[in-house]
Amino acid sequence: MSDREKKKAPLQYSLFDGLFQGRQGVLLGLFTLFLIFLAIFPFLSFASGFWLNTLTLILLLAAMAIGWNFIGGYTGYAAFGNVAFFGFGAYGTGLSMTKLGLSFFPSLLIGALAAMLFAIVMGLPILRLKGHYFAIATVAIATAMGEIADSWTSFTGGAAGITLPFFDPIEWSGQFFYYMSLLLAVGGLLLTWFILNRKMGYSWIAIREDEDAANMMGINTTWAKVMAFALSALMAGLAGGIYAYWKTFVLAEEVFKIEYTLQMILAAVLGGTGTIFGPFIGAFIYYILITLLVFFLPVGQLHATILGTIIILVMVFTPKGLMDFISGRKKISINSLLENIRTYRV
Amino acid sequence: MSKRVLVLLVVLLVAAMALAACGGSQATPAPSGGEEQSTSGTTEEQASTEEACKVVFGAAVSLTGKYAKEGEYVKNGYELYVEEINKQDGIPVGDKKCMVELKIYDDESNADRSAQLVEKLITEDHVTFLLGPYGSGNTFATTAIAEKYKVPMVEANGAATKIFNRGFKYSFAVLSPAPNYLRGIIDMALDKDPNLKTVAIVIENGAFALEVAQGAKDYAEEKGLEVVYFDKYAKAAKDVSSLITAMKSKNPDIVLGAGHLQDTILVMKQSKDLGLSPKVFGFSVGPTSPEFRKALGKDADYVVGAAQWTPELKYKSDDIFGTPQHFTELYKAKYGEIPPYQAAESAAALIAYQKAIEAAGSLDKDKVRDALAALDYDSFYGKLKFNEQGMNVYKPMAVMQNYTDGGLYTVWPKEAAVKEFLYPFKPWDER
Numbered sequence: 001m002s003d004r005e006k007k008k009a010p011l012q013y014s015l016f017d018g019l020f021q022g023r024q025g026v027l028l029g030l031f032t033l034f035l036i037f038l039a040i041f042p043f044l045s046f047a048s049g050f051w052l053n054t055l056t057l058i059l060l061l062a063a064m065a066i067g068w069n070f071i072g073g074y075t076g077y078a079a080f081g082n083v084a085f086f087g088f089g090a091y092g093t094g095l096s097m098t099k100l101g102l103s104f105f106p107s108l109l110i111g112a113l114a115a116m117l118f119a120i121v122m123g124l125p126i127l128r129l130k131g132h133y134f135a136i137a138t139v140a141i142a143t144a145m146g147e148i149a150d151s152w153t154s155f156t157g158g159a160a161g162i163t164l165p166f167f168d169p170i171e172w173s174g175q176f177f178y179y180m181s182l183l184l185a186v187g188g189l190l191l192t193w194f195i196l197n198r199k200m201g202y203s204w205i206a207i208r209e210d211e212d213a214a215n216m217m218g219i220n221t222t223w224a225k226v227m228a229f230a231l232s233a234l235m236a237g238l239a240g241g242i243y244a245y246w247k248t249f250v251l252a253e254e255v256f257k258i259e260y261t262l263q264m265i266l267a268a269v270l271g272g273t274g275t276i277f278g279p280f281i282g283a284f285i286y287y288i289l290i291t292l293l294v295f296f297l298p299v300g301q302l303h304a305t306i307l308g309t310i311i312i313l314v315m316v317f318t319p320k321g322l323m324d325f326i327s328g329r330k331k332i333s334i335n336s337l338l339e340n341i342r343t344y345r346v
Numbered sequence: 347m348s349k350r351v352l353v354l355l356v357v358l359l360v361a362a363m364a365l366a367a368c369g370g371s372q373a374t375p376a377p378s379g380g381e382e383q384s385t386s387g388t389t390e391e392q393a394s395t396e397e398a399c400k401v402v403f404g405a406a407v408s409l410t411g412k413y414a415k416e417g418e419y420v421k422n423g424y425e426l427y428v429e430e431i432n433k434q435d436g437i438p439v440g441d442k443k444c445m446v447e448l449k450i451y452d453d454e455s456n457a458d459r460s461a462q463l464v465e466k467l468i469t470e471d472h473v474t475f476l477l478g479p480y481g482s483g484n485t486f487a488t489t490a491i492a493e494k495y496k497v498p499m500v501e502a503n504g505a506a507t508k509i510f511n512r513g514f515k516y517s518f519a520v521l522s523p524a525p526n527y528l529r530g531i532i533d534m535a536l537d538k539d540p541n542l543k544t545v546a547i548v549i550e551n552g553a554f555a556l557e558v559a560q561g562a563k564d565y566a567e568e569k570g571l572e573v574v575y576f577d578k579y580a581k582a583a584k585d586v587s588s589l590i591t592a593m594k595s596k597n598p599d600i601v602l603g604a605g606h607l608q609d610t611i612l613v614m615k616q617s618k619d620l621g622l623s624p625k626v627f628g629f630s631v632g633p634t635s636p637e638f639r640k641a642l643g644k645d646a647d648y649v650v651g652a653a654q655w656t657p658e659l660k661y662k663s664d665d666i667f668g669t670p671q672h673f674t675e676l677y678k679a680k681y682g683e684i685p686p687y688q689a690a691e692s693a694a695a696l697i698a699y700q701k702a703i704e705a706a707g708s709l710d711k712d713k714v715r716d717a718l719a720a721l722d723y724d725s726f727y728g729k730l731k732f733n734e735q736g737m738n739v740y741k742p743m744a745v746m747q748n749y750t751d752g753g754l755y756t757v758w759p760k761e762a763a764v765k766e767f768l769y770p771f772k773p774w775d776e777r
Contacts, residue, residue: 048469
């Protein structure tokens with residue numbers, strides 16, 4: 001899917017050239033305003049617990065989507081098992097807190113590092129696979145990890161799960177987890193930007209465009225791919241750890257469910273893979289759609305059907321994600337939509 | 347270019363606007379999103395001093411997803427109670443009556459969504475009290491939210507004790523907890539034949555089933571039975587023949603299964619294939635469902651199953667339903683079927699609230715919480731009384747048996763039994 005269309009588009013990270021100048025400057029300015037809005041959100045009068053809860057879920061999803069973007073968007077490997085890292089982070093944090101009696105932050109670090117280490121160990125063999133084979137291998141690993149967590153009762157608590165202590169004081173738990181998630185998502189954006197201006201970022205894109213050519217040019221593709229995989233694991237692992245402590249509960253069927261992988265891919269694809277802000281914006285769009293459908297529009301139990309229809313339409317008309325239009329690479333018009341369809345032979 | 351900026355503005359501000367617009371309504375007195383409730387401008391604390399008094403119960407229930415059917419029963423139970431109590435002008439609070447309203451959302455059988463919705467019910471819709479969702483997982487997630495905001499939640503469909511082992515003050519369950527599930531069957535078997543010696547237990551690897559099994563094991567040992575087999579099979583297992591072969595070699599008097607409908611049917615099918623014939627076959631979930639008879643036909647005969655409640659029980663009460671039979675009549679008239687126990691226990695949760703509100707004489711959340719903690723009431727559903735953790739350990743579990751005439755009858759507790767417990771299980775080779 002990647003060889004067409006690329007030449008036309010300027011490289012995405014040029015978004016930061018000439019900070020706050022021209023169109024991209026306006027975009028960045030607006031985005032900064034939005035981040036400021038998010039930063040002061042809990043202090044606004046209408047910020048009820050419900051909205052704090054919803055935004056926390058969105059930000060965690062955004063962080064995971066940003067992580068998925070490293071391997072799926074920039075490096076071009078269809079990773080369908082990132083929930084394994086989420087689960088690793090959740091179990092790592094949960095077990096460190098309950099079995100080792102550590103406090104939250106060191107536990108979170110242990111969980112995230114465990115996820116990263118696992119990604120490196122698993123990535124070395126399976127990143128030699130390509131296309132569908134890689135996708136299948138990642139799904140298999142995620143499923144297997146879920147089964148192991150579910151059956152290894154003596155270590156993981158098995159089907160009874162792990163119960164974590166509550167955040168103390170409980171009245172402030174909403175704010176605490178909100179800011180943790182915001183920090184993680186914004187940290188993910190900065191990490192993306194940082195890497196894209198380094199050799200690592202160029203290597204990822206080179207691998208996506210033509211891995212053999214990249215190899216011949218002297219790029220250590222194995223190292224670059226494994227790093228992309230490990231960094232996406234880091235993001236998912238941190239999100240999993242925060243999630244576990246927030247929900248005070250870790251259960252295999254909850255933290256290893258494939259929906260999380262699908263959600264992070266969906267968020268990245270909706271927003272635009274291979275862009276800095278795409279996954280972040282995609283997570284917001286996806287979740288706000290759900291929230292509107294479930295809570296505020298009188299569609300009854302049809303909400304899932306309508307959501308599915310909207311996603312299909314977005315995919316048909318803007319397969320490269322909404323960042324294409326936002327960043328001005330394309331204009332929204334009937335022609336550009338039809339061109340999308342022709343280009344991707346939908 | 348201006349067009350693109352416009353597009354961006356739309357996308358970025360969708361978030362901000364949606365949040366501001368929807369969240370903003372919280373600042374105004376009228377609750378947002380409440381279609382039926384448009385006039386009330388009071389907060390719930392002062393409600394009783396205004397002329398139009400109202401109690402709003404909020405719940406997230408699974409109306410879609412894997413628990414959609416059970417969720418529907420729960421909703422039916424809640425709604426039947428509300429309809430009946432409003433015929434009597436509502437719940438007496440002090441010297442006046444308060445009409446009852448329900449606010450129900452669909453949690454899609456998803457624990458995350460359930461927690462999110464309960465947070466919405468509390469902070470946006472300002473419901474007076476909370477009712478539970480369906481299932482232990484969702485109940486676990488939502489009780490934590492209720493505790494955070496110090497709003498009482500009486501739940502009726504989460505039996506796992508881990509929900510109540512966290513020291514919560516605001517969560518109560520009207521149903522018997524998971525470890526009690528198989529006690530009725532053990533009691534009944536020993537009552538029939540005190541010479542029974544050995545028990546084998548097979549367990550689905552799930553939180554609820556594991557608690558059921560552990561509770562059954564402890565109780566059996568307490569009663570002097572020997573547990574000769576105790577092992578689990580994977581969730582959604584397709585083959586349990588190795589476990590059945592192992593059980594058969596122990597030749598147990600009683601075989602107990604802790605699990606759900608599908609695996610219970612599987613255990614029965616493979617027991618027949620392998621010729622496992624104990625004197626009693628009993629299960630936590632399954633035999634009381636019509637699906638069980640449909641799947642097994644004549645092979646369902648003699649099998650007993652635990653039940654939280656049955657329409658045939660002989661409880662008498664002064665609540666609005668009076669007896670299980672009257673509840674059954676009303677339910678049948680409204681929904682056209684025999685009420686499943688989920689509907690009965692859900693209605694019982696509201697009866698617990700009603701009695702606590704009457705005792706407290708107020709809608710104050712903490713006063714009602716204290717009244718719930720002190721509640722001791724005999725309802726159409728059985729005893730409503732909570733231990734320190736908030737669990738109803740006082741209500742016995744009933745037992746139903748698949749009879750040889752194709753019917754399903756309550757056989758335990760003895761005083762409520764419709765028919766005699768058929769004993770022993772007829773061995774497969776004599777059928």
